[in-house]
Amino acid sequence: MTSTFGGFNTAVSGLAAQQLNINTAGHNVSNASTDGYSRQRVNLVTTIPEAVYTASGKSYLGTGVTTQSISRARDFLVDAQYWQQNSTKSYWQSQSDNLGSIENIFSDTKTTGLQNVINKFNTALGTLASNPDGTAGISARTVVRESANALAQTLQQDAASLVQQANDISTRIDAQVTQVNNFTSQIAALNKQIIVQEVGGAKANDLRDKRDYLVDQLSSMTSVNVSEDQSGAYTVSIAGGIPLVQGNDATVLTVKDTANTPPYGYTTTSITANGGAINVIMKDGSIASLTKLRDETIGGTNGYLKKLDDMAQFFMQDFNAQHKKGFDMNGVAGDNFFGTTGVDYTLTANDPTAQIPPTSWISKLTVNSAFYTANGVNLIAAQDKNAVTGGTANGLNATALSNLLVKKPSTPSAALGDNSLSDYYGSVISALGVQSQQSQSMNSNQGVIVNATTKSREQISGVDMNEELANIIKYQQAYGACAKVMTTMDSMLDTLINKTSVG
């Protein structure tokens, strides 16, 4: 025989369970747009039944419902996949952003680029070749000097922009490492709280969401490996195996800045852990991408600086050598066109990259200051070696100088190899274009993959408003039904107690 008021308890347990359901649905709806939130659901189970004796023997009467747990909808495997893909996506995004800004530095389509000043210098030399003396000669010589100056300044300007970009990259690496430290210390703190909350077997859903969201953000900066131990704590390590978070402890990364790194003089950074004891090399993610872009000698800021430096070296060595073969308006053998009079830039002793500390050719690239003295333009050696004393209308060396800019050299040069300056620059631009194009397509491909992964996460963890609202209606109905059971029982007892005529 069951207890008279047993049914009340059953109905009450229903009311409580439905209320919990509605509360959880409310929590879901409230957090529908919270980053990193995964929807939660109440896992209800029936309570232990009560044995009743029926005609056919023992039967079990249900006694209501109770809450087993509140769990979050989450798939660790999808998370791990997302973290991995997100790192790669972030790597390529950073590559394509930064290569895009290098493209902007070499802005040739807007007739402000290097090709344009090379063309102008070439025209100036061509005009000088036809008008080496007289009034026309003076203006042709001045134009040669000024267009050479414009060329040198454009090279320097481009180089300065690249150096600026490298410095920006270093600053951003600094900031991102600070972020990494911030994230890892928060993850470690959350590990601690989660262990405490989960000691009784429950799941600390909201804390786990927060922790996973931190890992999400961390994964955009570097590739991470995450494993969960039995107590529920995450061990987060970066590629190469250095653990950033282990239980309650987070490894603090430090950035060491080296200002004025030779030869181009920008700030480089290296990341270390354990107070400088371990060198940290990041893989994937934006930090690795930025580091690679800055330091890479083929492609990358350093690589493009090297290309510009090669061109500066060409002017200091090859162009000067040809200029020295000529004779100036006074019939004297030419000296350096770029750099300083009397210096032989083909000697190792005068090679800025061989100095200690090394500097760049670009830093030495100036039009010979002697050209700026009174009648200095007459020092431009437009004549060839066969010029006759007194004859100044010989522009053959100016033609040779102009050919050096646009024609493949007969003997390969140390700086540009088998290329004319124009061709060399063209090859730099095409390499940059291909590199940038590749990074863009990698970025968009990877974007598609990350989107797909985000979608599968969302399929599992996302909050759907309509679903929640439908559930709320369901829970509301159930709640009402439970209440109805109570009123029904109440009226049954009322009949029993008040309407039956006892006494």
Next chain:
Amino acid sequence: MRTTSNMLSNQYLTGYNQSLSQLSDIQQKISTSKDINKPSDDPVRIVRGLQFSGAANSNTMFSQNANDAISWMKTSDSNIISIQNVLTSIRTEVSKAISAGPASSYTTAAGIIDKAIDELVQLGNADMGGRYIFGGQNDTTPPFTRNSDGTVSYNGTYDGQLKNPALPFNAITNPNVATAGTITMTISPGAADPLRDKVNVDGQALFGTIDTTSTPPNQPQIFKDLLKIKQDVLNGTTAASGNAAVLTNDLGTIDAASNQVILAQSSIGARQSAYQTIKDRLVDDSLTIASDRSDNEDLDVAKASIDLQKAQNVYSAVLGVGARILPKSLLDYM
């Protein structure tokens, strides 16, 4: 598959971004009227563009040089015609002097010849934009001077001149320079070729061998001859008999001088026509380069306008979809 409202808005945002960046892409193309704006748009076409811009630049430079050279040669040509006329008038005077006449007529003829020599010197000193066209590479000083004794000296340079005229010949330090009088204006790519690119006539080519040993030095042969002829004409007054033969002989000298001048003229004429041909070709080339360049990088405006229209349609569709679908939920019907 479970679909959530977040998925809808994420997907919407992705689509929105895509259509917006497409729109901005087309707008950039239209505003620059170029199909390619940065190397990554099309590395191959960008580099071709660089090459075209280099070629266009060289073409402009060569056209400029060709114009300079042609006007240089035209000026040379018209002056050579005048020189030719002066020589003809001298010839007339000499042939008149062959037949006997009063003493004063010889003096007058000699005077005319002397004036003609002055005129030749003046024509030889013709200049263009401050550059003397018959002075060889020394084109900033007047190439011919009439000395006080009536002789004419050449101050310019000439092909085959010693590298340093003041010093004796030395095969290494002071050789004869084959192209010493040559002025070149290149109109085709590559190293300047003094033979192909020569645009001038130097004093020696025009007025004959320069005598470095004469007093005063550097007298051109034709001027030396003309002075002798002038003297021969003057001599007619004192020794009329037998002079006719000398003067007849002088006519031959003048004819030889004329031939020399005609040779110079024809060489410059031939070169001028070569330059004219190349100049015409450069004009053709510049059109070709411009059209290649335009094919390579210019925007197909019609296509871009249609693309823009399409992108705008997509964009407004995206906005419309967003506005209609996203705000709806079960809540509206509860």
